[in-house]
Amino acid sequence: MNNDDFxxxxxxxxxxxxxxxxxxxxxxxxxxxxPTVGRHVGRLEEQLEVQLFxxxxxxxxxxxxxxxxxxxxxxxxxxxxxxxxxxDLEKSSSPxxxxxxxxxxxxxxxxxQRADNITRGLDNxxxxxxADDAFWDLSRNSADIAIGNRPPxxxxxxxxxxxxxxxxxxxAPGYLxxxxxxxDPSTWQNQVWAGYCGSRARLKSSQLLNEILKGRSSxxxxxxxxxxxxxxxxxxxxxxxxxxxxxxxGLVRLSGTPLAVGDSWMSFHExxxxxxxxVTVKDRIVGLxxxxxxxxxxx
Numbered sequence: 350m351n352n353d354d355f356x357x358x359x360x361x362x363x364x365x366x367x368x369x370x371x372x373x374x375x376x377x378x379x380x381x382x383x384p385t386v387g388r389h390v391g392r393l394e395e396q397l398e399v400q401l402f403x404x405x406x407x408x409x410x411x412x413x414x415x416x417x418x419x420x421x422x423x424x425x426x427x428x429x430x431x432x433x434x435x436x437d438l439e440k441s442s443s444p445x446x447x448x449x450x451x452x453x454x455x456x457x458x459x460x461x462q463r464a465d466n467i468t469r470g471l472d473n474x475x476x477x478x479x480a481d482d483a484f485w486d487l488s489r490n491s492a493d494i495a496i497g498n499r500p501p502x503x504x505x506x507x508x509x510x511x512x513x514x515x516x517x518x519x520x521a522p523g524y525l526x527x528x529x530x531x532x533d534p535s536t537w538q539n540q541v542w543a544g545y546c547g548s549r550a551r552l553k554s555s556q557l558l559n560e561i562l563k564g565r566s567s568x569x570x571x572x573x574x575x576x577x578x579x580x581x582x583x584x585x586x587x588x589x590x591x592x593x594x595x596x597x598x599g600l601v602r603l604s605g606t607p608l609a610v611g612d613s614w615m616s617f618h619e620x621x622x623x624x625x626x627x628v629t630v631k632d633r634i635v636g637l638x639x640x641x642x643x644x645x646x647x648x
Contacts, residue, residue, distance in 0.1 A: 367419045370408040371409060399415075400414065446473060447477060449479065449494070450495075451479040471626055471629060485628065493621050495615075498514070498556055499551075505618065509617075511635060511642065513644075514610070517608060519595045519602055520588075522587065524585070543586035545579070557609055577590075582599070592607075617631060
C-alpha cells in the first residue's frame with residue numbers, strides 16, 4: 350500500500366458503514382450521497398488490497414479482516430478528533446473559548462440548571478454539553494471533560510473522584526397517598542413501576558428494577574432519564590433512582606438500605622490544565638457535584 354496516496358477520508362466512511370451496516374444510513378450520517386460512500390469503500394478496499402465487507406441483501410457485514418481493521422480505524426478517528434480539539438485549545442487568544450463536557454442524562458439535567466454557577470465571571474466562555482453513554486471516550490465528541498461511573502483507562506486522562514452514588518426506590522407523596530402500602534417492600538411486586546426501555550435498559554437502575562420485579566414488566570417504560578423522573582414526580586409510579594437526583598427533588602425514599610452503591614468520576618485531558626479558564630470551569634463542576642452528593646448523603 351502506498352501511504353502517500355492513502356485516502357484518509359475513506360476511513361471515516363469505512364467506520365460509518367461498519368457502524369450502520371448500510372450504505373444509505375452511512376450516507377445520511379455523513380451527509381454524502383450513497384454512490385459516493387460506495388466509491389469510498391471500494392477505493393479503500395483497493396488501496397488496502399483487503400475485502401472489508403461482505404455485501405449481503407441484509408446489508409454490509411464486516412469480514413474478519415474488516416473487524417480487525419475497524420479497531421485500528423477507530424483509534425485513528427479518536428486521534429484525529431483529539432488533535433483537532435488540541436488545536437482548538439491552543440487558540441486561547443481567540444474571542445471565545447469552548448469547554449465541552451460529555452456526561453449522562455442525569456448530569457445534563459443537573460448541570461444545565463446551574464449553568465450560570467459554572468460560567469459566572471468568566472468572559473467569552475462557551476459551554477457545550479453532550480449527553481452520551483460513552484463517558485470515557487473523550488475524543489468521540491472532541492470533549493474536554495467526561496463525567497460517569499468509572500475512572501478512565503487511557504494514560505493521557507486524569508481521573509478525579511466526585512463522590513459516591515446510592516440507588517434507592519422512590520415515589521412521590523401523591524403516589525403514596527393512593528398506595529399507602531408501598532412503603533412495605535413485600536408489596537413491591539404488586540406496585541406500579543416506571544423503568545427504562547431501549548438503550549437505557551442496560552443502566553444500573555434498570556437492572557435493579559428487574560431484580561425487584563423478577564420477570565414482570567413495569568407499567569411505564571421510557572428511554573429518557575428525565576422522562577422517568579417526570580413519571581415519578583407526577584405520582585404515577587414508583588422507580589429506582591440515584592439518590593443525588595431523587596433526594597433533593599421532593600421524592601420519598603422507600604428502601605431502607607441502598608439497592609446498590611457506586612462511584613462517580615470525572616476525567617479530563619492533561620492539556621486542560623494549561624488553560625486557566627477551563628480549569629476554573631472544571632473546578633466549579635467538581636464543586637457542584639460534590640455539594641449535591643453531600644446533600645444527598647445527609648438526608
